[in-house]
Amino acid sequence: MFDWLAEPSPPPHVGLLLLPGFSLAELALWRTAHACLQQLTGPAAGTCPTLSVDGRPVLSDLGLPVPADGALTPAALDTLSVLLVFASGLPAALPPSDALVVTLSAALHPRRVLGGVHAGAFWLAAAGLLGGCRASVHWSLHEAFAERYPQVALSANLFEFDQQRLTCGGGVAVLDLFLALTARQHGQALAGQVAEHLLLERLRPGDERQRVGLRTQLGVTPPKLARAVALMEAHMEDLLTTDQLADLVGVSRRQLERLFKQALDQAPSQYYLELRLNHARQLLRQTSGSILQIALSCGFSSGSHFSNAYRQHFGVSPRETRRRGGDATACRPAASPPARPHLEWDAG
Numbered sequence: 001m002f003d004w005l006a007e008p009s010p011p012p013h014v015g016l017l018l019l020p021g022f023s024l025a026e027l028a029l030w031r032t033a034h035a036c037l038q039q040l041t042g043p044a045a046g047t048c049p050t051l052s053v054d055g056r057p058v059l060s061d062l063g064l065p066v067p068a069d070g071a072l073t074p075a076a077l078d079t080l081s082v083l084l085v086f087a088s089g090l091p092a093a094l095p096p097s098d099a100l101v102v103t104l105s106a107a108l109h110p111r112r113v114l115g116g117v118h119a120g121a122f123w124l125a126a127a128g129l130l131g132g133c134r135a136s137v138h139w140s141l142h143e144a145f146a147e148r149y150p151q152v153a154l155s156a157n158l159f160e161f162d163q164q165r166l167t168c169g170g171g172v173a174v175l176d177l178f179l180a181l182t183a184r185q186h187g188q189a190l191a192g193q194v195a196e197h198l199l200l201e202r203l204r205p206g207d208e209r210q211r212v213g214l215r216t217q218l219g220v221t222p223p224k225l226a227r228a229v230a231l232m233e234a235h236m237e238d239l240l241t242t243d244q245l246a247d248l249v250g251v252s253r254r255q256l257e258r259l260f261k262q263a264l265d266q267a268p269s270q271y272y273l274e275l276r277l278n279h280a281r282q283l284l285r286q287t288s289g290s291i292l293q294i295a296l297s298c299g300f301s302s303g304s305h306f307s308n309a310y311r312q313h314f315g316v317s318p319r320e321t322r323r324r325g326g327d328a329t330a331c332r333p334a335a336s337p338p339a340r341p342h343l344e345w346d347a348g
Contacts, residue, residue, distance in 0.1 A: 011046035012185065014082040017072055018052055019100075019123075022086040024060035026117055026174045033178040036197045040190060051076060053100060061088050072103060082113040084166065085120030090144055090286060094126035101126045110164075117177075118170030125149040134160045135167040139210045144286030159206040169210045176204045224249045225259045232272050236279060239299040242268050277313050280306070284321045291318050 016027065030048065037045040052058045055071030070076050077083065085104075094101055104127040107114060116124050121135045122145065134153045137145050146154050159168040159177045168177045175198065183191035183203070195203055228249050231240060240248070245268060246256040260268045280298040283289060289297070295306030295318075310318050 011044050012081045012181075013046055013079055014048045014084060015072075015076065015080040016048055016050050017083060017085045018050055018058040018060075018066060018068065019085065019087040019120075020059050021061050021089050022058065023088040023118055023170060024062050024064060024066065026088070026170050027060075027066070027086060029172065029174045030178055033175055033182075033194060033198065036194050037182060037186075037190075039197075040193055041186065044186070046081075053103075072100075074106075077107050077109075077112075080112060082115065082166070083107060085116040085123050087116065087119040087123065088138075088170065089119060090141055091119060091122050093148075094122060096126070096128075098126065104129065113164050113166055115166030115168070117168045117174060121145065121152075121167045122148070124165065124167070125152050130165060130167075133162040133165050135162070135165065136160045136169045136210075137167065138170045140282070141286065143283055147287045147289075156209050157207050158204060158210060161206065171210075173204075173210065175200065176206065176208075179203050180206060222259055222263070224251055224256075225263055228256060228259070228268065229271075229275075232275055235299075236276055237297050237299055239272070273309065274313070276300075277310060280310065280318070281314065281321060284318055291322065294318070 016030065018027065027050075034045060034048050049069040050066065051070055051072045052068035053072055055068055057065035057067045059065055096102075100123060104114070104123055108129060114124060114129055116122070116135075116137075118138045119141055121130060121137045122141075124130050125135065125145070125148070130149065130152045132151070132153070134155045135145075136155045136157055136159055139156065142154060142156070145152070155167075157169075158173040159166065159180070161180075166177065166181075168174060179191045179195055179200075180203075182194055188203075191203060228245050231245055231248055242256065243253055246253045249256060251259070256268055260266055260271060264271055266274075276298040280294050283294045283297070284291070287294075291306070292303045295303050298306070300306035300309065307318055310316075310321075314321070
C-alpha cells in the first residue's frame with residue numbers, strides 16, 4: 001500500500017499535469033468527483049491543483065484552453081504526494097533528453113506516487129519509471145506502447161497500482177481510479193457515497209477489462225456468437241475458415257451465418273475481414289513494422305492482397321495511412337463497421 005494511503009495520513013495533494021491535447025472530459029470527471037468528496041469530508045479531501053509545464057493554459061482535446069494553477073517546478077513537486085500526467089492521443093517519440101521526461105525522472109521520490117492517465121504512461125515509461133511495473137494505457141494505444149516499451153508489463157485493465165505507480169486507461173475509468181483511491185484513503189463507505197452522488201451503479205475494481213463485450217454493446221448476445229468473435233480475435237494471423245469456426249463453436253455453418261446476420265448484419269467472413277483490417281490500420285498508425293509484416297500478421301497472404309483489400313475498405317492505401325500517422329481523418333470509416341469486439345489481452 002502506498003505511504004500516502006496508510007493510516008493515519010495527511011490529506012493527499014494530487015497534482016494533475018495537463019499536456020497539450022489532454023482529454024477535457026477526463027479532467028472534468030476527476031474534478032467533479034473531487035468536488036463531491038470535498039462536500040462530504042471538507043479539507044480531508046486534500047487538493048488537486050492543475051499544473052502545466054510552464055504554468056500557462058493548456059489546450060485540451062476540444063480546442064479549449066484550460067488555465068493551470070501553476071507550473072511543474074521543483075517547488076511545486078515538493079508539495080505533492082501524487083503527480084498524475086493527463087495526456088491523450090499517441091505521443092511522438094520521447095527521447096531521454098526531452099525536457100519533460102527529464103523533469104519526471106527527477107520527480108521520483110520514495111514518498112511520492114507518480115501516475116499517468118490515458119496516454120500518460122508513455123511519459124513515465126520514457127523517463128524510466130515503469131520498468132518492471134504493470135501499466136495501463138487506453139486500449140487504442142496498446143500496440144504503440146508495447147512496441148516502444150517492451151520492458152513494461154502492459155495491462156488491459158481499467159487501472160493499475162504497482163510499486164508507487166498509478167496508471168489508468170482513461171475515459172470513465174478515471175472515476176473508477178478516483179473512487180478506488182478514495183476507498184483506500186477514507187474507506188469503502190465514503191467511496192460508495194461519492195459514487196451514489198454521481199449516480200454510479202457500482203464501484204468497478206481496477207482489474208476489470210477496458211473493452212466491453214458484444215453482450216454490452218448489442219444487448220442480449222448469443223454465447224456462441226461471442227465465442228466465434230473471440231476465436232476470430234485469437235486467430236488474426238492463422239485464419240480459421242467459417243466451417244472451422246462453426247465446428248469449434250458447436251453449430252452448423254448455416255446456424256453461424258444466421259447468428260452473424262441477425263446480430264451484426266454481416267456474414268462471418270466479412271466481419272472477420274473487417275476485424276483484421278481495423279487491426280492492421282491500428283498497427284500501421286502506431287508501430288514501425290513494415291507493411292508486409294503487418295499484412296502477414298493480420299492473415300493476408302501477400303502485400304498486394306492486403307493493399308487491395310485495405311484500399312477497398314478504407315479508400316486509401318496502407319502506405320498513405322502510414323504516412324498520415326495518427327490522423328483520425330486519414331481514412332474514411334467503413335460503410336458498415338463491425339461492432340467493437342471484446343479483446344482478451346494478457347494483463348501482464
